[in-house]
Amino acid sequence: GAVVSQHPSRVICKSGTSVKIECRSLDFQATTMFWYRQFPKQSLMLMATSNEGSKATYEQGVEKDKFLINHASLTLSTLTVTSAHPEDSSFYICSAYSREGRLEQYFGPGTRLTVT
Amino acid sequence: AQKITQTQPGMFVQEKEAVTLDCTYDTSDPSYGLFWYKQPSSGEMIFLIYQGSYDQQNATEGRYSLNFQKARKSANLVISASQLGDSAMYFCAMREFGGGADGLTFGKGTHLIIQP
Numbered sequence: 001g002a003v004v005s006q007h008p009s010r011v012i013c014k015s016g017t018s019v020k021i022e023c024r025s026l027d028f029q030a031t032t033m034f035w036y037r038q039f040p041k042q043s044l045m046l047m048a049t050s051n052e053g054s055k056a057t058y059e060q061g062v063e064k065d066k067f068l069i070n071h072a073s074l075t076l077s078t079l080t081v082t083s084a085h086p087e088d089s090s091f092y093i094c095s096a097y098s099r100e101g102r103l104e105q106y107f108g109p110g111t112r113l114t115v116t
Numbered sequence: 117a118q119k120i121t122q123t124q125p126g127m128f129v130q131e132k133e134a135v136t137l138d139c140t141y142d143t144s145d146p147s148y149g150l151f152w153y154k155q156p157s158s159g160e161m162i163f164l165i166y167q168g169s170y171d172q173q174n175a176t177e178g179r180y181s182l183n184f185q186k187a188r189k190s191a192n193l194v195i196s197a198s199q200l201g202d203s204a205m206y207f208c209a210m211r212e213f214g215g216g217a218d219g220l221t222f223g224k225g226t227h228l229i230i231q232p
Contacts, residue, residue, distance in 0.1 A: 034219050043207065044161075046219040059219075091159060097218070103149055103168075103211075105220060107161035 003027055004096055006108035013084055013115055020080045021111045023094030029074035030096035034105065035067075038091040050077040084115040119143060120208050120223035128229050129198050136183070137193040137226050139208030147213040150191040151220065152182065155205040164206075167191055203230045 003026040013019050023033055031052045036044040048069050049057040056069035066088075068080040077096075081088055091112055095105040121140045129135045141150065152164040167175045167182045175182045183192040195202055205227050209220040 032218060043222045043224045044220075046221070049217070049219055057217075093159075093161065095161070095220075103166055104151060104163040106163070107153075110159040110161075112159075 004030075004094065004106045004108040006092075006094055006111050008111060009109060010112045011114070013113070015085055015115055016083055018080055018082045019084055019113060020078055021092055021094075021113075023077045023079070023096075023108050025075045025096050025106075028096075030077075031074060033071060033077040033094055033096045035069065035077075035079050036093045036095065038093060038110075040091075044093060047079075081113065084113070086115045089113055089115045118223075119221045120210055122208055122223035122226050124226045125224070126227040126229070128231055131200060131230050131232050132197055135195045135198050135202075135228065137195075137206050137208075137228065139191045139193065139223060141189050141191060141208075141210050143189075143210065143212055145212040145214040149211045149213065150182070150184070151209040151211070152180070152191075152193045153207045153209060153222075154202075155207060155225070157204070161207075165193065198230050200230050200232060203228060 005024045007022045033050040035047045037047050038044045046059050047062045050069045050071040052071045052074055058064045071077040091110050093110040095107045119142050123138050148169045150167045154162040165175050165177045165180045165182050167184045174184050179196045181194045205225045207225045208223040211220050
């Protein structure tokens with residue numbers, strides 16, 4: 001099946017700094033990628049839809065200036081958490097549909113962000 | 117109102133028994149898809165099974181089957197002959213095709229523990 005990778009798998013940063021998380025589709029091209037956030041013992045919440053070559057679409061309540069998304073190529077989307085605060089500590093997961101039109105989303109392994 | 121409701125926060129099941137995980141959904145879109153994902157403690161999201169709103173037959177994938185009752189708006193996951201490796205969080209999710217948004221809406225999940 002299609003593979004989606006994320007880097008880094010874990011990151012610890014200090015409050016006020018920015019962190020970039022990469023999401024790559026390894027064996028397929030993804031015109032659309034998604035970023036989800038999961039707090040401990042909670043469900044996944046869609047943050048934004050990342051579209052190759054255009055601006056991301058953010059869900060209601062998600063600050064687009066805080067969570068910068070760039071989808072510069074058909075295989076790479078990045079999420080940058082700017083001026084991170086401890087409340088941004090969470091599990092961030094990306095996903096993508098393959099261009100072959102498969103209905104299920106392929107998820108990356110996730111990135112655990114801890115802001116101290 | 118929640119779009120996806122999973123009423124079982126946790127379940128304990130004996131190994132080799134069948135288990136049913138409940139999921140009800142709410143949508144006014146006639147075209148939608150329902151998904152089940154498994155999330156082990158490692159955090160990765162593993163796709164299990166998909167049911168389209170227009171599919172006439174219940175979906176099956178190996179030991180997984182989806183009991184789709186459209187009039188009741190329910191899409192329960194049935195795992196036959198449970199195994200210790202089935203212990204994980206299970207999420208029901210929906211994608212509404214008519215609204216233009218491609219992201220998934222997840223339920224709160226069910227923590228399934230298989231006991232030997």
